[in-house]
Amino acid sequence: MTSPTATAVSQPAVYRVALAQIAPVLADRQRNVALHLEQIQAARQLEADLVVFPELSLTGYFVRDMVPDVAIAPDAPEIRELLEAAGPMALVLGFVEESPQHRFYNTALYAEGGRVVHLHRKVYLPTYGLFDEQRYFAAGDRFAAFNTARFGRMGILICEDFWHLSAAAVMQAEEIDVLVCPANSPGRGVDGPRVRTAETYEHLSKAYAQLMGAVVIVVNRVGFEDGLCFWGGSAVTGPDGRTIAQAPMLDESLTLAAFDAAELRRQRLITPLARDERLLLTIEELHRIKRNRYGN
Amino acid sequence: MATEPSTGDLAINCELVTAILTRFIRAEIRRAGFQRAVMGLSGGIDSSVVTFLAARALGPENVLAVTMPYKTSSDATRRDAQAVIAGLGVRTVEVPISGSIDAYFAQFPDAARLRLANKCARERMTVLYDQSAAFNALVLGTSNKSELLLGYGTQFGDMASAINPIGDLYKTQLYPLAAHLGVPADILQKTPTGDLWIGQTDEGELGFSYAEVDRLMVLLVDRRWRRAELIQAGFAAEFVDRVATLIRRNHYKRRMPVIAKLSPRTMDRDFRYARDWGT
Numbered sequence: 264m265t266s267p268t269a270t271a272v273s274q275p276a277v278y279r280v281a282l283a284q285i286a287p288v289l290a291d292r293q294r295n296v297a298l299h300l301e302q303i304q305a306a307r308q309l310e311a312d313l314v315v316f317p318e319l320s321l322t323g324y325f326v327r328d329m330v331p332d333v334a335i336a337p338d339a340p341e342i343r344e345l346l347e348a349a350g351p352m353a354l355v356l357g358f359v360e361e362s363p364q365h366r367f368y369n370t371a372l373y374a375e376g377g378r379v380v381h382l383h384r385k386v387y388l389p390t391y392g393l394f395d396e397q398r399y400f401a402a403g404d405r406f407a408a409f410n411t412a413r414f415g416r417m418g419i420l421i422c423e424d425f426w427h428l429s430a431a432a433v434m435q436a437e438e439i440d441v442l443v444c445p446a447n448s449p450g451r452g453v454d455g456p457r458v459r460t461a462e463t464y465e466h467l468s469k470a471y472a473q474l475m476g477a478v479v480i481v482v483n484r485v486g487f488e489d490g491l492c493f494w495g496g497s498a499v500t501g502p503d504g505r506t507i508a509q510a511p512m513l514d515e516s517l518t519l520a521a522f523d524a525a526e527l528r529r530q531r532l533i534t535p536l537a538r539d540e541r542l543l544l545t546i547e548e549l550h551r552i553k554r555n556r557y558g559n
Numbered sequence: 560m561a562t563e564p565s566t567g568d569l570a571i572n573c574e575l576v577t578a579i580l581t582r583f584i585r586a587e588i589r590r591a592g593f594q595r596a597v598m599g600l601s602g603g604i605d606s607s608v609v610t611f612l613a614a615r616a617l618g619p620e621n622v623l624a625v626t627m628p629y630k631t632s633s634d635a636t637r638r639d640a641q642a643v644i645a646g647l648g649v650r651t652v653e654v655p656i657s658g659s660i661d662a663y664f665a666q667f668p669d670a671a672r673l674r675l676a677n678k679c680a681r682e683r684m685t686v687l688y689d690q691s692a693a694f695n696a697l698v699l700g701t702s703n704k705s706e707l708l709l710g711y712g713t714q715f716g717d718m719a720s721a722i723n724p725i726g727d728l729y730k731t732q733l734y735p736l737a738a739h740l741g742v743p744a745d746i747l748q749k750t751p752t753g754d755l756w757i758g759q760t761d762e763g764e765l766g767f768s769y770a771e772v773d774r775l776m777v778l779l780v781d782r783r784w785r786r787a788e789l790i791q792a793g794f795a796a797e798f799v800d801r802v803a804t805l806i807r808r809n810h811y812k813r814r815m816p817v818i819a820k821l822s823p824r825t826m827d828r829d830f831r832y833a834r835d836w837g838t
Binding site for chain 1: 575576578830
């Protein structure tokens with residue numbers, strides 16, 4: 264038996280997400296704004312409800328000593344121009360944020376209705392192997408989810424954040440419906456059918472989607488910077504762990520994915536993992552570990 | 560009995576590697592404002608693979624393969640290079656270097672063989688850079704990862720280039736890639752040589768085979784096995800030490816010249832920009 268008055272049923276439930284798998288120009292904000300405007304326009308023509316750009320989409324990845332030169336505030340004219348162009352479509356994009364204290368963050372913003380609703384400052388700045396982010400960026404200090412007008416509760420994890428189980432656990436505790444991961448993932452390992460890094464992203468996306476009962480959207484850039492190959496392969500994964508849409512490997516594309524919000528309800532009925540989470544138990548256990556490791 | 564280290568560590572998906580490297584060549588050439596590439600084609604596997612990749616990436620009309628024989632270069636070498644050029648339809652020019660090399664060494668008739676070899680490599684470099692200016696192109700490098708690690712190359716000679724598509728592939732990995740790309744079988748089957756003097760072979764000079772050393776280096780360098788672990792896996796201690804020493808001693812060849820720091824911002828120390836800055 265279902266209730267005829269259930270409001271969830273009467274809301275439009277199918278959303279269209281455009282994955283803007285671009286190759287930004289390194290440290291040329293003006294050309295990147297133009298590239299964003301093109302993609303926004305194309306996404307609107309596809310009647311997308313949300314367009315997602317990769318990490319640092321306004322600047323490119325290896326910004327290094329250019330960080331202070333390309334940094335902007337979240338209310339900068341460039342961003343206002345893009346929000347205006349997006350019109351009714353929501354958007355996620357990445358930029359170098361300069362705080363009033365002149366700290367520089369690797370930030371992603373979510374905007375809808377022409378205003379910035381949420382900023383996520385990348386917490387885990389990889390500084391090993393080919394990465395050197397802590398040299399240039401200040402680390403964010405929170406993983407907060409936020410409510411959106413149309414897509415339910417959303418969380419953003421930028422690239423390396425996505426590789427930390429604790430970050431995903433916080434997102435689950437936040438009871439999100441949609442997890443967005445803008446990435447700049449360089450490929451390593453060429454012995455398999457795809458670059459190895461792509462395999463890892465797929466495994467994580469499927470695991471998180473199923474464990475949280477949420478939609479997972481990963482948008483990775485393409486192109487090369489100083490020999491690094493960004494492999495693209497952006498994807499949307501449904502709460503049952505199935506891939507809803509998959510952008511091509513290595514090449515630029517604007518891929519449209521449609522997901523039915525009703526699928527969240529169905530999956531959570533079948534496997535109510537988030538319902539059964541023992542948040543207080545987890546917190547208590549973390550406190551115990553904290554006491555043991557750091558004292559009272 | 561020694562454990563056989565996994566040969567799987569050197570496995571590559573040739574289709575994936577080709578997809579990446581052709582895009583790499585295209586992206587790097589075009590972001591610098593060029594459409595064309597030039598390379599020295601010796602008729603060996605390394606330069607043949609680079610020529611095949613460039614022809615795929617840019618179209619054969621945008622590729623200039625330069626052959627630069629010295630008087631001791633073998634006929635077989637020339638034939639193999641011609642087979643690559645004819646097969647791909649790339650542009651070509653032959654610039655013999657005997658005249659300039661011999662003119663120089665007329666003044667130093669007692670110079671050791673290694674000086675001649677290095678001079679030839681650097682002569683070819685200057686020819687390539689000049690041809691790149693004439694052809695409005697960038698120079699593609701043809702040094703593989705084995706050579707770069709072991710220092711088996713001439714600094715500012717064959718190691719010089721604008722971009723190097725194969726510098727992260729071991730010699731052993733170039734064979735399946737070459738076969739995948741359609742490099743003629745004669746080239747795949749012959750013994751690697753710098754062709755700098757009659758009878759020269761890479762493996763004769765190095766004292767070990769690429770197959771052996773690549774198996775060791777992929778574990779030592781890429782998978783970061785420790786010395787004791789390599790010895791336990793069956794590699795002779797002297798071999799491990801010799802290779803580790805070669806890698807360390809030749810590191811200078813892989814770096815820009817060291818600059819004495821005086822100012823607040825010094826190239827490569829605290830003046831840090833990507834080479835692809837603004838493109």
